[in-house]
Amino acid sequence: MADDKDVLRDVWFGRIPTCFTLYQDEITEREAEPFYLLLPRVSFLTLVTDKVKKHFLKVMKAEDVEEMWFDFEGTPLKWHYPIGLLFDLHASNTALPWSITVHFKNFPERDLLHCPSNSVIEAHFMSSIKEADALKHKSQVINDMQKKDHKQLWMGLQNDKFDQFWAMNRKLMEYPTEEGGFRYIPFRIYLTMSDRPFIQKLFRPISSDGYTHTLGDLLKEVYPVAISRDDESKRYQVVIHGIEPLLETPLQWLSEHLSHPDNFLHISVIPVPSD
Amino acid sequence: MSSCFLDEETFCQCCQLLLQHSHSLCDGWSWEQVKGSEEGYLRKTALGTGRTRCNLDQQGNSSDQHQERTFSLSFHNDDEDDDGAVCCIQEESSSSSVVQYEYHILYSCSYQTPVLYFRASTLEGRSLCLEEVWDSVHPNYRQRLQHRPWDTITQQEHPLLGQSFFVLHPCRTEEFMMPVLKAALDEHRQVNYIVTWLSVVGPVVGLDVPLSYCTQVPEPPHTPSSSPQPPSSSPQPPSSSPQPPSSSPQPPSSSPQPPALGTKPG
Numbered sequence: 001m002a003d004d005k006d007v008l009r010d011v012w013f014g015r016i017p018t019c020f021t022l023y024q025d026e027i028t029e030r031e032a033e034p035f036y037l038l039l040p041r042v043s044f045l046t047l048v049t050d051k052v053k054k055h056f057l058k059v060m061k062a063e064d065v066e067e068m069w070f071d072f073e074g075t076p077l078k079w080h081y082p083i084g085l086l087f088d089l090h091a092s093n094t095a096l097p098w099s100i101t102v103h104f105k106n107f108p109e110r111d112l113l114h115c116p117s118n119s120v121i122e123a124h125f126m127s128s129i130k131e132a133d134a135l136k137h138k139s140q141v142i143n144d145m146q147k148k149d150h151k152q153l154w155m156g157l158q159n160d161k162f163d164q165f166w167a168m169n170r171k172l173m174e175y176p177t178e179e180g181g182f183r184y185i186p187f188r189i190y191l192t193m194s195d196r197p198f199i200q201k202l203f204r205p206i207s208s209d210g211y212t213h214t215l216g217d218l219l220k221e222v223y224p225v226a227i228s229r230d231d232e233s234k235r236y237q238v239v240i241h242g243i244e245p246l247l248e249t250p251l252q253w254l255s256e257h258l259s260h261p262d263n264f265l266h267i268s269v270i271p272v273p274s275d
Numbered sequence: 276m277s278s279c280f281l282d283e284e285t286f287c288q289c290c291q292l293l294l295q296h297s298h299s300l301c302d303g304w305s306w307e308q309v310k311g312s313e314e315g316y317l318r319k320t321a322l323g324t325g326r327t328r329c330n331l332d333q334q335g336n337s338s339d340q341h342q343e344r345t346f347s348l349s350f351h352n353d354d355e356d357d358d359g360a361v362c363c364i365q366e367e368s369s370s371s372s373v374v375q376y377e378y379h380i381l382y383s384c385s386y387q388t389p390v391l392y393f394r395a396s397t398l399e400g401r402s403l404c405l406e407e408v409w410d411s412v413h414p415n416y417r418q419r420l421q422h423r424p425w426d427t428i429t430q431q432e433h434p435l436l437g438q439s440f441f442v443l444h445p446c447r448t449e450e451f452m453m454p455v456l457k458a459a460l461d462e463h464r465q466v467n468y469i470v471t472w473l474s475v476v477g478p479v480v481g482l483d484v485p486l487s488y489c490t491q492v493p494e495p496p497h498t499p500s501s502s503p504q505p506p507s508s509s510p511q512p513p514s515s516s517p518q519p520p521s522s523s524p525q526p527p528s529s530s531p532q533p534p535a536l537g538t539k540p541g
Contacts, residue, residue, distance in 0.1 A: 078432065080432065109402040109439065110402065110438050110439055111437075111438060111439065112439065113430045113431070113432065113439050114404065114405065114430060123429060127429075127444075131385045131386070134385050134386055135385050186385075195310075195436070195437065196309065196435055196436075196437070197432065197434065197435075197436075197437035198434065200384065200385075200434065201384060202384050
């Protein structure tokens with residue numbers, strides 16, 4: 001049986017083979033070759049695609065280049081969502097490599113956030129961590145950390161340094177023994193078949209009478225549609241980091257081991273593919 | 276966040292009371308309900324003024340060939356690695372123009388506070404960028420925001436609509452709400468959390484809150500579990516709602532006072 005710490009490593013080092021193709025209407029001086037890259041599941045598109053940008057800029061004039069953005073099968077990809085979440089939500093039942101289209105014009109203003117620099121990614125990342133700690137510890141742990149500790153979390157993610165990141169992150173995963181877990185679990189359930197991008201609610205990992213809540217308990221409470229009744233065939237997959245955890249898994253354990261670096265459990269609910 | 280919290284039910288009640296007054300003033304607020312749930316938000320559109328870059332086309336591209344394309348926001352100090360092509364705002368090339376604003380007031384369960392989301396566009400339908408939004412903030416407020424730009428107004432995804440909005444970050448709400456709530460409690464005044472909060476954050480982003488809101492909108496009927504708690508360093512007495520001492524005189528007032536806490540509002 002794998003050690004729990006191995007799970008942390010497997011989550012951190014998860015990769016998705018991706019093929020980037022330039023949008024056909026972009027103006028180029030010569031033919032643009034596709035670019036292949038292994039994307040880290042736990043990072044963000046705009047943080048890891050400098051090479052993609054440099055590759056396509058080689059065949060384009062500067063005046064034809066504005067802010068880079070990506071789409072998959074016509075859906076603009078939100079860079080502020082972790083890469084693994086985007087894949088699970090939009091492409092998990094398609095063939096690898098993941099085919100992403102690259103754009104340098106006509107930025108979809110209403111749908112995508114701008115990302116003019118890495119500072120913006122850092123701000124988003126730290127903002128999520130702070131929000132997660134507000135839920136887990138009433139912000140006490142994050143507020144007790146120094147600025148350099150916050151920086152270490154970000155640098156760990158930016159430079160793909162597991163040990164550097166977890167040296168700090170382990171503090172955010174602690175809780176008073178007598179509580180049995182965090183105050184509330186930071187989670188978001190992402191839906192594909194809804195205008196609403198995600199569901200986020202207050203949910204305790206341990207009930208007041210000491211009962212340990214499971215993934216199934218969470219779904220029954222906040223998104224019961226995801227769980228099929230016994231007498232019907234399964235309609236939805238509940239996916240975290242590309243896998244379907246058993247619904248009996250304790251939520252506290254999931255929060256400690258399958259959260260993203262931003263300390264949130266990002267859960268995709270996608271329709272079971274009909275072959 | 277152990278004090279100054281607002282639970283979701285009280286949020287909804289405060290919003291409904293604000294809404295009633297808005298209807299009487301034709302002030303334009305509406306309540307938008309999320310399909311199939313209890314959740315919702317307040318919404319209002321308004322025309323205002325803002326500073327926009329006048330020489331941009333529909334996509335926000337500069338038609339002026341001599342426009343500088345360098346990254347030089349004055350309050351950035353640690354950015355060495357960006358290679359994005361972001362226009363620099365030159366004061367002389369932006370001008371005052373009519374801007375269409377859309378404001379949403381949502382509830383954040385993580386911070387247990389309201390949050391103000393907004394977006395802005397020119398009358399031609401071009402969305403304002405963050406720099407233009409900055410420039411549109413009244414000079415009186417600008418210095419306060421400039422010290423920590425990424426902590427205050429940022430671009431975020433609207434959690435219910437999934438679209439891009441600007442947001443006033445909620446983590447500092449406690450700082451300004453705490454003294455107000457405490458003073459109101461000490462003076463036995465009614466406070467509608469949303470009205471008070473909006474009167475502080477709204478003007479920063481061009482949203483006016485007429486004075487009558489503060490005098491005419493009551494507090495929702497409160498029970499001990501739902502009222503905003505004043506800050507305290509000692510533990511709260513168990514489940515007792517704050518009561519004015521029976522022998523104290525009414526506080527002096529220069530304007531008509533609503534009934535003291537604990538009684539039903541009109």
